Amino acid sequence: MRGFVIxxxxxxxxxxxxxxxxxxxxxxxxTRVAHAAPQAVAKAxxxxxxxxxxxxxxxxxxxxxxxxxxxxxxxxxxxxIRNAPRGSEIDVxxxxxxxxxxxxxxxxxHKRRVKVRIIxxxxxxxxxxxxxxVYDYLRRNLGTSTRRSxxxxxxxxxxxxxxxxxxxxxxxxHNKFYAFSRTYDSRNVVVQTSSNATNGGYNQYNDAYxxxxxxxxxxxxxYFYDLARKRANANYWRTTWSAHRGVSHFPKATGDPIGxxxxxxxxxxxxTRIRVSSGILTRTGVAGRLTKLDxxxxxxxxxxxxxxxxxxxxxxxxxxxxxxxxxxxTRGQNRTAHSKxxxxxxIYKGHRRKLVLTGSHSYTTxxxxxxxxxxxxxxxxxxxxxxxxxxxxxxxAAQGKVYVSGLLAxxxxxxxxxxxxxxxxxxxxxxxxxxxxxxERPAPDGGPSGPVDxxxxxxxx
Numbered sequence: 137m138r139g140f141v142i143x144x145x146x147x148x149x150x151x152x153x154x155x156x157x158x159x160x161x162x163x164x165x166x167t168r169v170a171h172a173a174p175q176a177v178a179k180a181x182x183x184x185x186x187x188x189x190x191x192x193x194x195x196x197x198x199x200x201x202x203x204x205x206x207x208x209x210x211x212x213x214x215x216x217i218r219n220a221p222r223g224s225e226i227d228v229x230x231x232x233x234x235x236x237x238x239x240x241x242x243x244x245x246h247k248r249r250v251k252v253r254i255i256x257x258x259x260x261x262x263x264x265x266x267x268x269x270v271y272d273y274l275r276r277n278l279g280t281s282t283r284r285s286x287x288x289x290x291x292x293x294x295x296x297x298x299x300x301x302x303x304x305x306x307x308x309x310h311n312k313f314y315a316f317s318r319t320y321d322s323r324n325v326v327v328q329t330s331s332n333a334t335n336g337g338y339n340q341y342n343d344a345y346x347x348x349x350x351x352x353x354x355x356x357x358x359y360f361y362d363l364a365r366k367r368a369n370a371n372y373w374r375t376t377w378s379a380h381r382g383v384s385h386f387p388k389a390t391g392d393p394i395g396x397x398x399x400x401x402x403x404x405x406x407x408t409r410i411r412v413s414s415g416i417l418t419r420t421g422v423a424g425r426l427t428k429l430d431x432x433x434x435x436x437x438x439x440x441x442x443x444x445x446x447x448x449x450x451x452x453x454x455x456x457x458x459x460x461x462x463x464x465x466t467r468g469q470n471r472t473a474h475s476k477x478x479x480x481x482x483i484y485k486g487h488r489r490k491l492v493l494t495g496s497h498s499y500t501t502x503x504x505x506x507x508x509x510x511x512x513x514x515x516x517x518x519x520x521x522x523x524x525x526x527x528x529x530x531x532x533a534a535q536g537k538v539y540v541s542g543l544l545a546x547x548x549x550x551x552x553x554x555x556x557x558x559x560x561x562x563x564x565x566x567x568x569x570x571x572x573x574x575x576e577r578p579a580p581d582g583g584p585s586g587p588v589d590x591x592x593x594x595x596x597x
Contacts, residue, residue, distance in 0.1 A: 187321045188219075188320040188321050189320060189321050189322045189348075190216065190319060190320050190322040190325050190346060190348055191346070192346050192347060192348050193345070193346060193519060193522075194343055194344065194345045194346075194494075194519060194522055194523065195208060195209065195212060195343070195344055195346075196208065196209075196341070196342065196343050196344075196475075196526045197209045197210075197331070197337070197338070197341070197342050198341075198529075199338065199339050199340055199341060199471040200471055200533070203338075206338040206339070207337065207338050209329055209331050209337060209342055209343075209344045210235075210237075210238070210331070210333070210337045210338065212327075212344065213238075213314055213327060213329075213344070214237070214238065214241045216314070216316060216319045216320075216325065216327065217241045217242060217244075217245050217314075217319075218241060218244075218245070219319050219320045220245055220250045220316055220317075220318060220319045221250070221318055221319075222248055222249040222250065223249060223250070223251075224250050224251070224316065224317045224318040224319070225250070225251040225252075225253070225315075225316070225317040225318075226242070226245060226250060226251070226252050226253070226314065226315070226316055226317075227253050227314070227315040227356070227357060227360045228242070228252075228253070228254045228255070228313075228314050228315075229254075229255045229256075229309065229311040229312075229313055229360055229363060229508075230254070230255075230256055230257075230260070230309075230311065230312055230332055230333055231256075231257045231259070231260070231308065231309060231310045231311065231312060231332050231496070232256070232257065232259065232260045232267075232332040232333065232334050233254065233256055233260055233270065233271075233274070233332070233333040233334075234260065234266065234267045234270055234332075234333060234334045234335075235270070235333050235334060235335070235337075236266070236269075236270055236273075238333040239270045239273050239274050239333075242254065242274070242278075243273070243274065243277045243278065246277060246278055246286045247277075250286075251285045251286055252278060252286045253282075253286060253287055253288075253360075253364070254274065254278070254287070254288040254289070255288075255289055255290075255291065255297060255309060255311075255360065255363050255364060256271070256288065256289070256290050256291070256309070257290070257291050257296075257308045257309040257310070258290045258291050258292065258293045258294065258295075258308075259308065260290065261290070271288070271290075274288040275288055282364055289364065291308070291309045291363070291366065291508075292366060294306055294307065294308075295307045295308075295368075296308055296309045296310075296363075296387070296506070296507055296508040297309050297362075297363035297364070297365075297366050297508055298362060298363055298366075298367065298368065298369050298372050298387070298508050299368075299369075299370065299372070299386070299387040299505075299506050299507050299508045300368045300370050300387075300506070301502075301505075301506040305502070305506055305552075306502070306506075306554055307502075307506040307507065308502075308506075308507050308508070308554075309363065309507070309508040310496050310497075310498075310503065310507040310508060310509050311363075311496050311508050311509060311510055312328070312329045312330060312331060312332060312495075312496045312510075313326060313327060313328045313329065313356060313496075313510055314326070314327045314329075315353060315356045315357055315360065317353075322348050323348075323350075324348060324349060324350045324352075324353035324354075325346065325347070325348050325353070326346070326347050326349075326352060326353050326356050327344055327345070327346050328344070328345050328346075328347070328383070328494070328495050328496075328510060328512050329342060329343065329344035329345070329496075330342045330343055330344070330415075330474055330475045330476050330477075330494070330495070330496060331343075331344065331474065336474060339470065339471060340415070340471065340472050340473065340474035341413075341471070341472070341473050341474055341475055341526075341529075341530045341533075342474050342475055343475045343477065343494060343523075343526065345494055345512055345514065347381060347512070349378050349381065351376065351377075351378040352376060352378050352381065352382075352383055354376075355376035355383055355385075356383065356510070359385045359510070363508060369387075370387055370389050370505075371387065371388065371389035371390070372385060372386065372387055372388075372508075373385065373386060373387065373388035373389070375513075377513075380514065380515040380516055381512065381513060381514050381515070382512070382513040383495075383510060383511070383512050383513070384510070384511045384513070385508075385509070385510055385511075386497065386503065386504065386507060386508065386509035386510070386511070387504070387505055387506060387507060387508070387509070388504055388505065389505065392419075392421055392422070392504060393511075394419070394422050394478065394493070394499065394504075395421050395422060395425055397478070397480070397484075397491070397493065398410075398422070398425040398426065398429060399425065400484055400485045401429060401434065401480060401482065401483065401484055402482070402483035402484075402486070403429055403432040403433040403434035403482070403483075404433075404483060405433075405483075406433040406434070406435075407482055407483075408429075408433075408434040408435070408480070408481065408482025408483055409434065409435045409436075409437075409479075409480075409481045409482060410426065410429060410434055410435070410436045410437070410478070410479070410480055410481075410482075411436075411437045411438075411478070411479040411524065411527045411531075412426065412436075412437070412438045412439070412440075412477070412478050412479075412499070413438075413439050413440070413473055413475045413476070413477050413526075413527055413530055413531075414438075414439075414440045414441075414473065414475070414476050414477075414498055414499045415440065415441045415442070415472070415473055415474045415475070415476065415498055416440060416441060416442045416443075416444075416498055416499070416500055416549070416553065417438065417440045417442070417443050417444065417447055417498075417499040417500075418442075418443070418444030418446070418447055418499070418500045418501065418549070418551050418552075418553060419444075419447065419499045419500055419501055419504070420444070420446040420447055420450060420551070422447075422499050423444075423446070423447035423448075423450040423451055424450050426438065426451075426460055427450050427451060427453070427455070427459070427460060430455070430457055430458075430459065430460040431455040431456060431457050432457075433457065434482065435461075436460035436461065437460065437461045437462075437463075437527070437531060438451070438460055438461070438462045438463070439462075439463045439464070439473055439527070439530050439531045439534050440462075440463075440464055440465075440473060440499075441464065441465045441472040441473045441474070442464070442548075442549045442553065443462070443464055443538075443546070443548055443549070444500075444548060444549055444550070444551045444553065445548040445549070445550060445551055446551050447548075447551075448538070448546060448548045449541070451538055452538060452539065452540055452541040452546075453541055454540045454541065458540070459538070459539075459540055462537070462538035463531055463534035463535075463536060463537055463538070464534055464536040464537075464538065464546060464547075465533075465534050465535070465536060466534075466535045466536045467547070468535075469533075469534075469535060471533070473530055473534070475494070475526075475530070476494065476495060476496065476497055476498045476499065476503075477492060477493060477494035477523060477527075478491075478492070478493040478494075479491070479492055479520055479523050479524060479527060480520075481520060481524075489515060490515065490516060490517045490520035490521075491513070491514070491515050491520065492512075492513075492514040492515075492516075492519055492520050492523050493511055493512070493513055493514075494511070494512050494514070494523075495509065495510045495511035495512050496509050496510055496511070497509040497510070497511040500553075500554070501551075501552070502552075502554050
């Protein structure tokens with residue numbers, strides 16, 4: 137296209153727009169300016185989004201800290217659920233799911249076409265209107281038919297989904313794990329935790345170990361679907377290994393794997409250290425082995441919320457090396473132990489090793505014989521040492537100290553006490569929660585229902 141200007145004397149001068157200096161044309165000195173070749177604007181290639189993988193390892197909550205610290209495990213699991221993509225699968229097995237916030241997150245995942253399947257103990261909907269409302273909300277939105285892609289089911293009343301118990305005993309599904317086929321950019325993710333989806337997840341000391349491992353994920357899934365079939369098996373026990381980590385699933389009709397582990401420990405040289413943290417410890421055989429190892433020169437430390445009568449008698453019986461260092465949470469303390477882990481640092485099967493056993497398995501006879509439970513085995517110095525730091529925090533927080541028999545007798549519970557019989561903690565001040573709508577509106581199919589936050593690094597591998 138050409139433009140025109142009136143030059144001096146009234147002559148009309150053609151002006152190629154962008155090619156002639158207009159001022160020079162007005163002065164009568166028209167000079168043609170060479171057309172500049174159009175600049176080829178190189179379109180920058182869009183950057184590929186940065187991959188975000190789920191870190192393996194352990195994380196802990198801090199019930200005496202900020203809301204974020206108290207809810208560290210709960211909030212972490214919700215992020216994993218929020219970032220499970222359409223078409224992926226989430227399998228959840230819990231003793232209790234009673235918080236509206238967790239229920240809403242799982243239903244939102246279902247609404248964006250994630251396959252969500254949940255197995256709960258029959259106890260989960262009991263104990264109050266909110267507990268019932270949470271289950272009813274899940275049931276309305278997910279359904280209960282295991283023929284569908286998403287569902288929620290309860291184990292039989294007073295029985296595990298697999299585990300059984302003699303008359304008068306309470307058998308239960310005490311599991312606490314979440315298995316993700318995909319979340320963020322990771323596949324085959326399992327979170328094994330000691331925490332239920334209850335107020336206790338904020339008010340008690342808990343741990344959660346994340347594995348990203350196809351073999352272990354498959355083992356958890358196999359167990360999950362055996363639970364869903366609800367076929368009784370009093371001796372379900374099986375263990376799957378993948379490199380330095382393994383998982384065991386309960387119940388176990390004979391023997392005691394914790395006792396077997398302790399029997400493989402040597403105290404030669406007095407350098408072996410054994411640490412136990414449990415919400416409740418009533419298994420006399422475990423208490424006896426710990427006491428013997430302490431007597432042989434190992435340093436044994438135990439912290440628990442409650443200790444059984446027989447276990448306490450065993451711990452307080454004097455020996456040549458005194459007694460194990462045992463602490464407990466007093467009745468005045470409302471932030472108590474709930475993790476269930478055993479830490480070994482020393483000679484194990486003839487070699488110096490560091491071992492962590494953790495999961496939902498408490499140190500009770502019920503957990504061994506009558507419950508559906510899962511327990512992770514992790515060999516490795518770094519993860520062990522991270523657990524030790526947590527143990528030291530919990531051990532220091534427990535105000536009750538056990539002395540030799542006859543001196544300041546510590547409170548105990550009956551040997552057949554179930555961990556589930558204790559009252560559930562009250563909600564922590566500032567704990568985030570949400571009411572349940574009658575039905576959940578679908579989130580857009582394109583992705584998560586809210587902003588995506590980054591995941592903090594886990595501790596240990």
